[in-house]
Amino acid sequence: MKRMALILTVAFLATLPGCGVGLPEEVAARDYIDRKARFAMDVPEGWRVRESRGAVTVFVLAPESPQGRANVTVTVESGSRFSTSAALARAAEQRLGCLAGITHLGTEERTLADGTQAVAATFQHMAAGEAVRQRQLYVLAGGQAYTVTATAAPPETFAEREEAFEIVFRSFRAAW
Numbered sequence: 001m002k003r004m005a006l007i008l009t010v011a012f013l014a015t016l017p018g019c020g021v022g023l024p025e026e027v028a029a030r031d032y033i034d035r036k037a038r039f040a041m042d043v044p045e046g047w048r049v050r051e052s053r054g055a056v057t058v059f060v061l062a063p064e065s066p067q068g069r070a071n072v073t074v075t076v077e078s079g080s081r082f083s084t085s086a087a088l089a090r091a092a093e094q095r096l097g098c099l100a101g102i103t104h105l106g107t108e109e110r111t112l113a114d115g116t117q118a119v120a121a122t123f124q125h126m127a128a129g130e131a132v133r134q135r136q137l138y139v140l141a142g143g144q145a146y147t148v149t150a151t152a153a154p155p156e157t158f159a160e161r162e163e164a165f166e167i168v169f170r171s172f173r174a175a176w
Contacts, residue, residue, distance in 0.1 A: 026114060027176045034058060037076045039146055042171035044164035060168060068157035072150045072168050079145035088145050089119035089138040101126050105133075114173055116141055124155050133158040135165060142175025 023040075027033065030040035032049055037057050043049055050059040055075055062070035082088040089107065096102055102125040110118045122135040133155035137148040150165035152158040 024176050027173050030171055030173060032058070032060075034074075037074075038142060038144065038176060039074060039076065039172065039174045040176075041074075041148075041168050041173070044167045047164065062161060062164065065157075067160065068152060068154050070150075070152045070157065070161040070164070072148060072165060075147045075149070077145050077147075079140045079143055082140050082145055085117050085119050085138050085140045088140050088147075089121055089136075092136065092138060092147065093121060096123060096125075099125055110137070110169075112139070112172060113170065116174065118172075120169070127153075131155050135169075137169050137172065139172065139174050144175055146172075146174050148172055 023033065027040045031043040033040040034051075034057060039057075041060075043060055044062075046063045048061050050061060051057070052059060056073045057076050058074050060072040060074075079088065082091065086109070093104070093107075096104075102123055105122040105124060107119060107121045110120055112118055116139060118137055118139045120135055120137050122133070124131065124133045126132070130153050132151055132153040134152075135150045135158075137146075137150075139146040139148070148169060150161070150168065152161050
């Protein structure tokens with residue numbers, strides 16, 4: 001009877017977000033794990049995570065600062081219409097190109113620590129009357145399209161938050 005209770009307890013704990021039981025070691029080592037959407041990442045020290053049931057799966061929020069606001073969001077959608085992360089990035093850039101006043105600041109290819117190919121694009125635009133700078137990491141893995149978006153407002157504060165953004169980007173793992 002005690003053995004059955006222990007097995008049920010372990011099985012229950014394995015279903016909790018952030019629990020590393022049954023995961024690849026590299027994924028289990030991350031600060032935040034979303035088993036349902038199958039992604040994991042580290043969270044910068046002092047930042048907090050807020051999960052969502054909408055289009056954005058998770059928000060990672062910077063501590064309050066009088067210099068500006070910063071956050072990271074992760075969205076997950078079907079990636080079946082894309083052949084590569086670069087194709088996902090091109091489609092996203094076409095959608096973004098429809099926004100008035102958007103300035104594309106650069107695109108770079110990246111290889112994540114687990115070998116996954118990704119693309120990062122940086123741009124600046126107006127949102128709700130405020131200038132913002134964003135960098136999006138596009139990852140196509142396991143039939144899913146992951147977009148990790150780092151945002152800072154005003155744009156001048158992006159450089160101050162870049163190290164924290166990179167913690168999330170470098171640690172991101174998808175579709176294990």
